[in-house]
Structure formats: C-alpha cells, structure tokens
Amino acid sequence: MEPPRVTFPHMGDYWIGFKALAEELDCEVVVPPKMTARTLEIGTRHSPEFVCVPFKYNLGNFIEAIEMGANTIVQAVGGCRFGYYGEVQAAILNDLGYDVRFVRFDAGRSVLGVIRDFRDKMCPQLSLRRVKDAFVLARRKGAAIDAVQDFLRKNLGFQVGDGDMENIEVRFLSRLEAAATLRDIDALRDETLAEMNAVPLVRPDHQLRVGVVGEIYLLMEPFSNCDVERQLSLRGVEVHRHLTMTAMIQHSIEGYRHVDDLIARSGGWVRHHIGAHGTESVSMTHEFMEDGFDGVVHLKPFGCMPEVNAMAIMQKMSRERTFPILFLSYDSQTAEAGVRTRIEAFCDMLEMRKGGVVRV
Ligand code: SF4
Incomplete structure (x- = not known):
C-alpha cells in the first residue's frame, strides 16, 4: 500500500x-x-x-x-x-x-x-498524548490567525496607507506556517498585533459598525462569500464576527451548555435550537442590535435549512426593531459584482441613516 x-x-x-x-x-x-x-x-x-x-x-x-x-x-x-x-x-x-x-x-x-x-x-x-499535542499546536496556530484577523476586520477600513495591514498579514501567515512551537506562535502573534497597532488610522465621525453572522463555511472562507468582510472594510466599516475556529472549538468543549447559553442570550427571539449555527445567527444578531451596531450581514448558502430558519426570525427582528439586516444567499452562480453592489447599497443606506455623507 x-x-x-x-x-x-x-x-x-x-x-x-x-x-x-x-x-x-x-x-x-x-x-x-x-x-x-x-x-x-x-x-x-x-x-x-x-x-x-x-x-x-x-x-x-x-x-x-x-x-x-x-x-x-x-x-x-x-x-x-x-x-x-x-x-x-x-x-x-x-x-x-x-x-x-x-x-x-x-x-x-x-x-x-x-x-x-x-x-x-x-x-x-x-500515542494519544502525541496526537493531543499535535492538536494543541494546530489549535494555537488557528487561534493566532483568529486574533490577527479579528484585529484586521475591526481596523482595516481606517488605515491611512494603502495595503499596510494586508502586507503585515501576508508576512504573518507565511511565518506562521514555519512556526514550530507554542512559544514561537505566541511571539509571532504578539509581534504581528504590535506591528498592526502601529499602522496609522483615521476614523470618520460617523463610523459604521456591522456584525457578520451566518453559516460557518461561508463565514470562514472568504473566496466562497466573495470577500464580504473586506468589501465592508473598504467602505470604511468596522466589522465584527464572533464565529471563528477558536470559538467553534470552545463551543464543542462546552457542548449543550453552549446552545442553552445562546438561547438564554437571544432576548427571547429563539426558544429551541434550530440546527447547525442558526441559533447562533439569531442570538448574535440580537446582541449586535443591543450593542448599538448599525446593521448585520447574514450569509447563507442557498437551501441551507438551519440558516433559512434563522432568517425567518431575523426578518421579524429587523421589521419589529427597524434594524437593518442584509441577507445574502450564495450558490455556485453567485457573482462577486452582484454581492459588491448589494454591499455598497447597504453601506450607503447605513450612512444615510446615521446622518453621514455617502461616498461616491
Ligand atoms: S445545510 Fe447549511 S449548515 Fe449544513 S452543511 Fe449545508 S450549508 Fe452548511
């Protein structure tokens, strides 16, 4: 063999x-x-x-x-x-x-x-010990990616220079691949965050904050969602997302406690688990709404039942609370230009709502 x-x-x-x-x-x-x-x-x-x-x-x-x-x-x-x-x-x-x-x-x-x-x-x-150590190393690399990309989502839209943060990210990812120990990974993460922190930013007066929720694969694979988060950043939006690999591993450690917690934090919008990450989509949207975010973008593969369930509840939330939610549905025909146009229109609407000046 x-x-x-x-x-x-x-x-x-x-x-x-x-x-x-x-x-x-x-x-x-x-x-x-x-x-x-x-x-x-x-x-x-x-x-x-x-x-x-x-x-x-x-x-x-x-x-x-x-x-x-x-x-x-x-x-x-x-x-x-x-x-x-x-x-x-x-x-x-x-x-x-x-x-x-x-x-x-x-x-x-x-x-x-x-x-x-x-x-x-x-x-x-x-031995189980050896396999466990390998998982710990892989998980730490995933956590370092999550920490750096969380910083990027929240700050990329405000950098003064062109491409400074993206260049730091590219260097980080190639060095992360070579990092061999937990200590190397932590040091690289800290060094990268410090470098990104030093990039000059200018934040507008009417800064928008948008949460991104939805199906896990679409959330985590930018190519599959037509790079929605970057497109939001390019429109000067601070982007937040709770669901990452680190969060997912933590949820599987917590097991059903995590689902109970999501339902408890949903403000009564969801009473039962609705499958996969649908409960999460509703609960996180509720939290974004309560935290004063300007809107939410929901990503759903065409025909995904858990997210279709979530969508029905989120439409009600949006109607009753007059809270902007952009629903994007993806299949193999979805074109990047169509998604970009909808993101632009959504951001324009959010800016008008906030009393800012719409970019042209
Ligand atoms: S049904 Fe939805 S959550 Fe499940 S695998 Fe398909 S797209 Fe993902």
Missing part, C-alpha cells in the same frame, strides 16, 4: 493549522491549491445540483488535491447535511474512478472524542 498523502478541504487560512497537525503526526500533506473559479466549477460539475454550496467547494478542493498526488482525504462530518458530506463525496470520487482513502471523523463529539477518533483512524500506532 502506498504511504498516505493527506489532504483536507480549504477553509480560510486554517489550512496552516491542518497542515501542522498532519505533519506533527508524520503524514505527508498535500495542501489543495488556492480556491479559484476552477475549484467551484469542478465541484459543481460533479455534485448533485441542489446540494449546499460548501459541499461543491469541498469536492472541488479534493479533486484538485488528488490531481496533485493526494491519496487520503480527511473530512469532518457533523449535524445537518454536513453529516452526509463525506459519504456522498466518497461515492462520487469512487464513481469518477479516483482511488482514494476517505477518512471521516465526527466533529460533533467532545474534543477528546474527536482526537481519539482521529488517532484511531489516521495513526493508531501513535
């Missing part, structure tokens, strides 16, 4: 953490190429038409990685349709004639359960 050459689907810059995890466990890694229109075109061509769009992106990633030599695919599964992604993708790849091993592990378990499942399926010869 050939030695495993492992690949996984892209989700933002978290590939750096996934790659570190696999390498720590002595696996050869094939990182799928950067997402492009080709990724989506390949994924769409071989996917069932009405499946949600993250499935199509994942499948495109897998086929591109197989073309680069990958022979083992690692895919998480969870609640909603995500539960059968791995099963269906394995069947499709098999029908296409690709000879690959598909390793599925249940992301809905406790963290220790996930680590144990991963060890048993990927590297049963290694």
Whole structure:
C-alpha cells in the first residue's frame, strides 16, 4: 500500500493549522491549491445540483488535491447535511474512478472524542498524548490567525496607507506556517498585533459598525462569500464576527451548555435550537442590535435549512426593531459584482441613516 498523502478541504487560512497537525503526526500533506473559479466549477460539475454550496467547494478542493498526488482525504462530518458530506463525496470520487482513502471523523463529539477518533483512524500506532499535542499546536496556530484577523476586520477600513495591514498579514501567515512551537506562535502573534497597532488610522465621525453572522463555511472562507468582510472594510466599516475556529472549538468543549447559553442570550427571539449555527445567527444578531451596531450581514448558502430558519426570525427582528439586516444567499452562480453592489447599497443606506455623507 502506498504511504498516505493527506489532504483536507480549504477553509480560510486554517489550512496552516491542518497542515501542522498532519505533519506533527508524520503524514505527508498535500495542501489543495488556492480556491479559484476552477475549484467551484469542478465541484459543481460533479455534485448533485441542489446540494449546499460548501459541499461543491469541498469536492472541488479534493479533486484538485488528488490531481496533485493526494491519496487520503480527511473530512469532518457533523449535524445537518454536513453529516452526509463525506459519504456522498466518497461515492462520487469512487464513481469518477479516483482511488482514494476517505477518512471521516465526527466533529460533533467532545474534543477528546474527536482526537481519539482521529488517532484511531489516521495513526493508531501513535500515542494519544502525541496526537493531543499535535492538536494543541494546530489549535494555537488557528487561534493566532483568529486574533490577527479579528484585529484586521475591526481596523482595516481606517488605515491611512494603502495595503499596510494586508502586507503585515501576508508576512504573518507565511511565518506562521514555519512556526514550530507554542512559544514561537505566541511571539509571532504578539509581534504581528504590535506591528498592526502601529499602522496609522483615521476614523470618520460617523463610523459604521456591522456584525457578520451566518453559516460557518461561508463565514470562514472568504473566496466562497466573495470577500464580504473586506468589501465592508473598504467602505470604511468596522466589522465584527464572533464565529471563528477558536470559538467553534470552545463551543464543542462546552457542548449543550453552549446552545442553552445562546438561547438564554437571544432576548427571547429563539426558544429551541434550530440546527447547525442558526441559533447562533439569531442570538448574535440580537446582541449586535443591543450593542448599538448599525446593521448585520447574514450569509447563507442557498437551501441551507438551519440558516433559512434563522432568517425567518431575523426578518421579524429587523421589521419589529427597524434594524437593518442584509441577507445574502450564495450558490455556485453567485457573482462577486452582484454581492459588491448589494454591499455598497447597504453601506450607503447605513450612512444615510446615521446622518453621514455617502461616498461616491
Ligand atoms: S449548515 Fe447549511 S450549508 Fe452548511 S452543511 Fe449544513 S445545510 Fe449545508
């Protein structure tokens, strides 16, 4: 049997953490190429038409990685349709004639359960301790990405120089890939945040604050959402998002306590868990509203039931509280120009509401 050459689907810059995890466990890694229109075109061509769009992106990633030599695919599964992604993708790849091993592990378990499942399926010869250490290193890389990108979302729209923060981010990501210890990762994160803090900013008098909520894949993979957060930043908006990889891991440690907490914090807008991250979308929108934000952008893959459920409640919230919410629905036909136009119109409306001057 050939030695495993492992690949996984892209989700933002978290590939750096996934790659570190696999390498720590002595696996050869094939990182799928950067997402492009080709990724989506390949994924769409071989996917069932009405499946949600993250499935199509994942499948495109897998086929591109197989073309680069990958022979083992690692895919998480969870609640909603995500539960059968791995099963269906394995069947499709098999029908296409690709000879690959598909390793599925249940992301809905406790963290220790996930680590144990991963060890048993990927590297049963290694001790649980070693696998746990590899997860800790990967998680710390993910947390460093979240800290730096959270700063970017909140400040990028106000930098005076062109591209200063983006250049710092590019350098950070390439150095993060090479960072080998927890101490190196923490030092790099702190150094990067200090560098970004030193970039001169000018904030307008009528500064807008917008929260972004929605389905987790769209939230975390900028290519799939047509770079919504950056587009908001370019319009001079301070962008906030609660759902990150760090938050997601923390939620799986808390288990059902997290869902109960979300319901308790939703101001009565939601009484039962509505699946995947739908409850989160409602609860976070309520918090953004209470915190005096100017609006919320909601990202939903076409046909995603948990977010369709959330949307119905959020429309009521928007109506009853006169709170602006922009609903964006994505499928494989969604064009970047269309999303950009809607973001521009939304920001203009928010600026007029706030009494500011609309940019032209
Ligand atoms: S949350 Fe929605 S888009 Fe994501 S896998 Fe589930 S059904 Fe599909």
